[in-house]
Amino acid sequence: MERLRNYLFVRHGHNWILLLRFGLVGGSGVLVNLLVVVLCNKLGPDEDSVFLGLPVTDFNIRWYHVFATIAFVVANLWNFQLNRRYTFRSTEHAGWFGEYVPFMAVGLLAHVVGLGILTLLLHPGSWLSLSPTFFDDSSGFRTRLYWAQLIQIIVTTPVSFVLNKLWTFSAVRSRPGLPPVDGPADDAGDGSVEAAAAHARHARRP
Template sequence: MERIRHFLLVRHKQNWLLFFRFGLVGGSGVLVNMLVVILCNKLGPNPHTVAVDLPLTDFNIRWYHVYSTIAFLIANLWNFQLNRWWTFKSAKHAGWLREYLPFLAVGLVGLLVNLAVVTLLLKDGSPLALPTSVFDDSTGFRNRYYWAQLIAICVVVPLSFVLNKIWTFAAVRGRPAETVAVEETKRDTPAGAA
């Protein structure tokens, strides 16, 4: 038991700190995401109506798919900037675009999972559909789409953390800031300059 505790709490202490920071940033991203979803829901068409009918299939893109995608793009940028600056402190280690493209790619995987979960929770006849007897859309707290979005976010966060830690922000793993600063100084100093 002591070895397990040491392994989890001492050896991986830094990972727990990163996960905590990532969670705080993610929490702020959830707020941004939900604010965008609510704003789109208030200003746009009914989220359950069809936005685009996919020809030759039984599938449709509904407005809640569009709203979730818009909310994702805004929250993704928000989360990236905060994670880059605070969680992983990678701004000095890698270029913005070099880190954002993998972060966006991870986010797009998360978005696909998010859309699948939201669809399963909102589609009538789905075994996972939220009950309309409880979530009757009469108030914000009883809005099926809002709850589906929150549940989907909770499913995606652990996957997103792991993928971002091992891929997106990998430039900062095992490289102290001093080492990177020395490398950057050498790279930026003209040949022959002392």
């Protein structure tokens, strides 16, 4: 048990710190996302009306899919900038576009999954459909779209964190001679003392 505790909270303690930062940024992104959805819902057509029919199928793209996509684009840019500067602190290690392309790719993957979840929560024939009795759209608190959007964000956030840490912001761990900014140790066993020493040697080079 002691070895497991040491492995989880000492050796990989920096990952928990990163997850906390990512969660704080994600929390602000959730507010941005929901705000955009609310604005779209207030200003746009009925969210359940058909935006575009899919040829050769009985399925349709509805306006709530469009609202969620607009909110995703805005929140994705917001989250990327904050994660780049605060969570992974990679602004000095990689170019903006070099990191944004994989960040957007990860976001799109999560968004596609999120749209599927959103559909299951809002489609009246789905086994996961939110109860129209309670979520009767009589007020903002009881609006089905808002709760469905929040649920799909919560479900897809952990996947986004893992993929972004391993891929999008990997530049902060791949620069030779520099200590990782996201923590003292990695799977190879390099500690903070060794990383600091490597950084000092790098700084003394002409």
